[in-house]
Amino acid sequence: MSALYLRNRGFEDIPVGEFHVFGSHTFSELEMIEFAKRYAPTPEFMDPKAARQLRWGGLVATPWHLCAMWMRKMVDYMEVYAQGVNDGRRNGAGVAILELDWLEPVRPGHTLTYTYEIVSKSDKVVRDRWGIIRSRNEAFNQYGNKVMTFEIDILAERNH
Numbered sequence: 435m436s437a438l439y440l441r442n443r444g445f446e447d448i449p450v451g452e453f454h455v456f457g458s459h460t461f462s463e464l465e466m467i468e469f470a471k472r473y474a475p476t477p478e479f480m481d482p483k484a485a486r487q488l489r490w491g492g493l494v495a496t497p498w499h500l501c502a503m504w505m506r507k508m509v510d511y512m513e514v515y516a517q518g519v520n521d522g523r524r525n526g527a528g529v530a531i532l533e534l535d536w537l538e539p540v541r542p543g544h545t546l547t548y549t550y551e552i553v554s555k556s557d558k559v560v561r562d563r564w565g566i567i568r569s570r571n572e573a574f575n576q577y578g579n580k581v582m583t584f585e586i587d588i589l590a591e592r593n594h
Contacts (some may be wrong), residue, residue: 444593445565450555456507456548461495463542469499494539500546500573500582501534507548508571527589529566534584538575546573546581553585564589 463482470479474496477484485493540546549572556566567590573582 445555445567445590446593448552448555448567448590450552452552454511454550456504456511456550458545458547459503459507460545461499461503461540461542463493466493466495466499466542469502470496473498490539492541494541495544497536497582500536500540501584503546504548504571504573504582508550528586529589530587532568532585532587534582536582538579538581540575540581545576548573556587559592560589563592565592566590 467480467482470476474480478488478490478494479485479496480493482493485491551570552567553570554568556568558566560566566587568585568587570583570585572580575581
């Protein structure tokens with residue numbers, strides 16, 4: 435074990451209700467267009483002029499861009515958080531995404547703040563080693579409006 439860790443923390447030590455703010459990100463028009471060109475090449479996501487005539491009345495971020503930024507913020511946050519806590523979640527993978535909803539469009543200049551809360555823990559044991567933790571993950575824009583929400587089940591190593 436690395437000397438950086440202050441304490442060990444396994445599945446049993448992680449409380450329901452634990453809450454984290456992963457951080458914020460401001461979406462630029464250029465970033466949104468570049469992401470869309472690679473992963474969602476449709477006018478509403480990559481052509482500002484054409485987007486004005488479409489469903490959202492202007493350029494919006496592809497919903498998968500919001501998810502990709504959640505992933506980036508989560509990984510960065512957990513790497514720093516784990517410097518002081520040997521958190522079993524570092525060792526486990528995500529096993530399911532549930533109820534993924536995109537609630538409002540994200541436009542150039544919008545800043546999203548990403549949050550994470552543990553909402554439940556399963557009694558199920560996977561391969562005699564892992565417990566399953568369910569978290570609710572949300573993104574709020576600069577006006578406080580929820581723009582994305584989903585739940586994810588992740589594996590956390592159990593204490594033996």
